[in-house]
Amino acid sequence: MNIFRLAGDVSHLVAILILLMKIWRSKSCAGISGRSQVLFALVFTTRYLDLFTVYISAYNTVMKVVFLALSYATVYLIYMRFRNSYDSENDTFRVEFLLIPVIGLSFLENYAFTPLEILWTFSIFLESVAIMPQLFMITKTGEAESITTHYLFFLGLYRALYIANWVWRYHTEGFYDQIAIVSGVVQTIFYCDFFYLYVTRGEEIRTPS
């Protein structure tokens, strides 16, 4: 464990909590892409299957349970509790355009052709594109509420810190995980555009619609 990865995990947790609290406190999920949240819940589900087969550390186990619980809680709030505020008109990104290539790629490019490895690879590739429905929704509605932008900022920060973590681990342990790195860099690039808007436009974002 290094400071970059710890800060990255904390930033990831903060992002998830920001979104969950926003929905819970405002009792509304307007402007939030339920599709992205379902994809994130799917990412955690397919990645953390080893929760019951491999014990790495208390931290690892606790964080996996927390991420799973919070992501399912978010999906529950969007599609059940506050479903009447769900903006299905604008949350229309075709997730099959993400799932099909990701499934295909995870069968082609993986470390071992075993169910657990393929599901893990699927979750890595899926995570890199899971934010697309949310970014699409923001461009469609032409705006993002300030709290949603904080959510995206901390999500992007988590990815950037993971890249720093990989550089650090390569230098100190000679460790690198090619699939995770390639996918993580692609994911971070998607946030760069948003980061630019976030920094130049301040909190409220108006995308050129």
Add this chain to the structure above:
Amino acid sequence: DDESKPKDEL
């Protein structure tokens, strides 16, 4: 397929 890496990252 190189060996499956240790999955210690979240």
